Amino acid sequence: MAGPGLGRSDASGGQFLQSxxxxxxxxxxxxxxxxxxxxxxxxxxxxxxxxxxENGAGKxxxxxxxxxxxxxxxxxxxxxxxxxxxxxxxxxxALGLGLVAQELSLAPHLSILDNIWLxxxxxxFLHRRASFRMRAQQALATLGLADWHxxxxxxxxxxxxxxxxxxxxxLAREARVLILDEPTATLSDADIERILGILKGLxxxxxxxxxxxxxxxxxxxxxxxxxxxxxxxHVATQPVSEVTREHLVEQMLGRSFKDMYPQAATRADQGIRxxxxxxxxxxxxxxxxxxxxxxxxxxxxxxxxxxxNMVTRxxxxxxxxxxxxxxxxxxxxxxxxxxxxVARNVLFVSDDRAAEGLFPQMTVLDNLVATRLDASSQMGVxxxxxxxxxxxxxxxxxxxxxxxxxxxSTTLSGGNQQKLLFGRALASKEAGVxxxxxxxxxxxxxxxxxxxxxxxxxxxxxxxxxxTSSDLEEVVGIADIxxxxxxxxxxxxxxxxxxxxxxxxxxxxxxxxxxx
Amino acid sequence: xxxxxxSGADSAVAAADLRWxxxxxxxxxxxxxxxxxxxxxxxxxxxxxxLAKPSILSFLTTVSFIGCVAIGMTLITISGNIMSFALGxxxxxxxxxxxxxxxxxxxxxxxxxxxxxxxxLTGLQGLMIGWVRANPIIVSIAALALIYGLTQAFAEKGxxxxxxxxxxxxxxxxxxxxxxxxxxxxxxxLIAQFILSFTRFGRNLxxxxxxxxxxxxxxxxxxxxxxxxxxWAGFFTSLAGIMLAVRYDAxxxxxxxxxxxxxxxxxxxxxxxxxxxxxxxxxxxxxxxVIAAVQVMLLLRGLRQEWQYLAAGLIxxxxxxxxxxxxxx
Numbered sequence: 001m002a003g004p005g006l007g008r009s010d011a012s013g014g015q016f017l018q019s020x021x022x023x024x025x026x027x028x029x030x031x032x033x034x035x036x037x038x039x040x041x042x043x044x045x046x047x048x049x050x051x052x053x054e055n056g057a058g059k060x061x062x063x064x065x066x067x068x069x070x071x072x073x074x075x076x077x078x079x080x081x082x083x084x085x086x087x088x089x090x091x092x093x094a095l096g097l098g099l100v101a102q103e104l105s106l107a108p109h110l111s112i113l114d115n116i117w118l119x120x121x122x123x124x125f126l127h128r129r130a131s132f133r134m135r136a137q138q139a140l141a142t143l144g145l146a147d148w149h150x151x152x153x154x155x156x157x158x159x160x161x162x163x164x165x166x167x168x169x170x171l172a173r174e175a176r177v178l179i180l181d182e183p184t185a186t187l188s189d190a191d192i193e194r195i196l197g198i199l200k201g202l203x204x205x206x207x208x209x210x211x212x213x214x215x216x217x218x219x220x221x222x223x224x225x226x227x228x229x230x231x232x233x234h235v236a237t238q239p240v241s242e243v244t245r246e247h248l249v250e251q252m253l254g255r256s257f258k259d260m261y262p263q264a265a266t267r268a269d270q271g272i273r274x275x276x277x278x279x280x281x282x283x284x285x286x287x288x289x290x291x292x293x294x295x296x297x298x299x300x301x302x303x304x305x306x307x308x309n310m311v312t313r314x315x316x317x318x319x320x321x322x323x324x325x326x327x328x329x330x331x332x333x334x335x336x337x338x339x340x341x342v343a344r345n346v347l348f349v350s351d352d353r354a355a356e357g358l359f360p361q362m363t364v365l366d367n368l369v370a371t372r373l374d375a376s377s378q379m380g381v382x383x384x385x386x387x388x389x390x391x392x393x394x395x396x397x398x399x400x401x402x403x404x405x406x407x408x409s410t411t412l413s414g415g416n417q418q419k420l421l422f423g424r425a426l427a428s429k430e431a432g433v434x435x436x437x438x439x440x441x442x443x444x445x446x447x448x449x450x451x452x453x454x455x456x457x458x459x460x461x462x463x464x465x466x467x468t469s470s471d472l473e474e475v476v477g478i479a480d481i482x483x484x485x486x487x488x489x490x491x492x493x494x495x496x497x498x499x500x501x502x503x504x505x506x507x508x509x510x511x512x513x514x515x516x
Numbered sequence: 517x518x519x520x521x522x523s524g525a526d527s528a529v530a531a532a533d534l535r536w537x538x539x540x541x542x543x544x545x546x547x548x549x550x551x552x553x554x555x556x557x558x559x560x561x562x563x564x565x566x567l568a569k570p571s572i573l574s575f576l577t578t579v580s581f582i583g584c585v586a587i588g589m590t591l592i593t594i595s596g597n598i599m600s601f602a603l604g605x606x607x608x609x610x611x612x613x614x615x616x617x618x619x620x621x622x623x624x625x626x627x628x629x630x631x632x633x634x635x636x637l638t639g640l641q642g643l644m645i646g647w648v649r650a651n652p653i654i655v656s657i658a659a660l661a662l663i664y665g666l667t668q669a670f671a672e673k674g675x676x677x678x679x680x681x682x683x684x685x686x687x688x689x690x691x692x693x694x695x696x697x698x699x700x701x702x703x704x705x706l707i708a709q710f711i712l713s714f715t716r717f718g719r720n721l722x723x724x725x726x727x728x729x730x731x732x733x734x735x736x737x738x739x740x741x742x743x744x745x746x747x748w749a750g751f752f753t754s755l756a757g758i759m760l761a762v763r764y765d766a767x768x769x770x771x772x773x774x775x776x777x778x779x780x781x782x783x784x785x786x787x788x789x790x791x792x793x794x795x796x797x798x799x800x801x802x803x804x805x806v807i808a809a810v811q812v813m814l815l816l817r818g819l820r821q822e823w824q825y826l827a828a829g830l831i832x833x834x835x836x837x838x839x840x841x842x843x844x845x
Contacts, residue, residue: 316733318732338732338733338734338735339736339737341735342734342735343735347734348733350730350733352729355727355729355730356727356730356733357730357733358730359722359723359727359730359793360726360727360793361725361726361789361791361792361793361794362722362723362726362793366719366722370723371734371735373716373719373720374716377715380715380716380717381714381715381716382714382715382716382718382719384714424734
């Protein structure tokens with residue numbers, strides 16, 4: 001049966017292979033929002049397709065429809081040429097679709113074997129059968145992990161290794177189409193290399209992959225073709241070889257790509273805001289020193305496990321075991337207590353927005369003003385009008401729609417949620433120190449540029465910014481001073497024109513010299 | 517509908533087919549909840565004698581005792597610590613301490629000692645939970661056992677009686693036909709709602725309950741906030757104990773029996789989210805009204821105490837199911 005999705009070929013339709021997945025004219029409307037409008041899509045066997053778009057472009061709605069998590073209002077889905085009504089994830093699984101969601105869905109205390117079969121409808125009540133063991137082993141072998149022991153508990157694995165278990169889970173269930181939602185967002189460079197290599201191997205076996213990512217580098221390194229969505233509509237599908245990076249960003253944004261990173265610090269150096277000497281976290285970080293001048297962004301680069309994120313966490317007062325001497329504007333500050341650090345205007349933006357940033361049940365307004373309750377209260381009694389005024393002005397400054405102030409914060413896109421957290425830093429009257437871990441993780445290009453603009457605005461007001469990032473392009477693009485870390489020790493410090501991607505990459509992977 | 521779809525007949529078929537799948541679960545369950553409450557109220561008001569003066573007065577006092585504990589429970593729930601099973605025992609023991617202190621140095625002294633005792637007793641549990649980071653449910657169960665054990669050891673006779681005439685007549689009467697207990701309950705709800713809505717502490721409470729780690733990261737003093745929530749919870753709970761003691765001129769540990777459970781039911785029926793970070797004293801007030809009305813109705817229909825437990829259990833079960841199914845995906 002020829003599915004109607006094949007009748008009208010889309011941009012990648014030069015191929016004559018039968019599509020393994022073909023989506024035709026899918027639309028989905030939520031109250032007040034059109035999430036997807038007449039989107040068509042087809043995927044050939046052995047094709048890796050990048051799915052790009054800003055947050056809110058409709059990527060996750062599209063994936064949820066494919067996986068049967070939500071149902072489209074109209075349109076059809078054909079798998080191997082057969083029209084299917086996918087009503088629930090189990091059915092999608094049986095049809096050969098598999099999803100690795102952004103958040104890992106493994107049970108940490110169970111073994112690799114148990115995790116691979118967790119939730120599978122094939123598994124009978126008593127599941128410890130040799131055949132399941134064998135299929136799990138085969139799945140691992142496909143990934144080049146034949147030496148991993150199936151009975152090892154998942155919590156003994158690194159995050160990167162756990163990601164591989166998620167992929168093995170799909171392979172064991174004989175998924176023909178793998179959907180990966182930002183699989184590399186939380187991984188270190190070495191792990192990313194490994195995953196990309198494995199995905200290429202899967203392609204060679206004829207499996208198809210839909211690869212959702214914000215990292216354009218991966219699109220060009222890994223993918224065959226790229227589909228861009230914007231505002232719920234299909235913008236373009238094209239082979240990767242026929243598109244440039246700038247062009248792709250323009251398609252995603254819908255406007256021309258101006259310089260993503262704002263100008264480097266323009267303000268004259270006005271002395272030291274924060275000085276850190278001999279910062280030590282047992283087992284993680286040794287003898288770390290840093291000087292953060294006013295109006296400058298210090299980038300700390302290091303792979304996962306290098307201790308980079310512990311620098312910012314310690315300085316925010318979140319690490320009780322951290323020791324070392326810290327001065328702000330020349331006056332000493334004790335570590336180990338967040339309220340004490342906040343009192344000195346040292347604020348923190350976590351890399352874990354969901355667990356350590358946002359107050360999910362609370363409104364956008366309440367989230368924005370969270371650090372400024374003191375200024376809007378007298379004798380412990382809050383002034384609602386003052387809070388409202390503060391919220392409105394902050395929303396405008398960070399570029400969040402002021403009409404959303406009373407909405408629950410979870411209804412905002414990831415990029416807008418991140419802007420809220422930065423709004424908290426803008427709220428303080430005096431410029432202080434802003435500590436950030438992965439300031440743009442998992443947010444789209446448009447919001448990213450906004451975040452960089454806010455960072456520069458803070459600099460102009462005289463704040464000192466300290467950030468860690470695993471996105472080296474970002475570190476090179478935005479930081480004025482870069483410190484590289486390897487296994488808890490400083491490797492080198494770069495400034496201005498001395499900042500180069502190659503030397504940073506070399507430092508954080510194979511340090512040649514160590515300066516204290 | 518069909519002609520608006522551009523992609524042809526098969527899509528229209530798909531759309532018609534899918535329409536059944538698109539019942540918005542949250543909406544269906546919130547409707548079910550509203551209908552359930554309306555039916556319940558209809559049954560209550562249809563009960564013969566419910567709208568008569570004696571049963572209304574009985575309702576107004578019953579709801580006040582449950583309600584004050586429910587307000588305290590709400591603060592604990594909002595702070596992200598689910599529930600306390602020790603509040604009923606706190607009602608009983610506070611009533612006893614209040615009578616002992618009143619017998620010794622008069623009503624005013626008893627009032628101060630009773631409120632302080634109840635607040636500190638519960639506040640201490642808050643310290644265990646906020647500062648030591650002990651599991652709130654385990655702490656409340658341990659506190660429950662400790663309170664019962666200690667009172668059994670020290671008050672052998674079981675019931676403590678107030679000296680005759682120790683309470684001024686004004687605290688036992690009515691104001692404008694309304695029992696003074698109910699006035700205290702309304703005041704408590706207003707005070708608690710003020711704390712929640714208009715104070716820094718209240719805002720901190722919501723933040724800690726909504727996300728403990730995020731609250732820590734923005735510099736909220738989490739242990740103080742949680743201890744504060746328990747202190748206030750103890751305050752409102754001991755108010756219930758004192759009112760009971762004044763009403764009966766006596767105190768007994770049995771006075772507190774089932775108040776924690778009724779309060780939990782009231783909090784849930786009011787719609788405060790069990791996960792924390794969301795809720796209000798007004799909701800506790802409304803929830804307590806429903807639970808108390810059910811209890812009075814059951815009494816009027818001649819059903820014994822056991823049936824009241826059963827009814828409260830069924831109501832809680834229904835609310836939990838509706839909340840979980842309504843919010844879950």
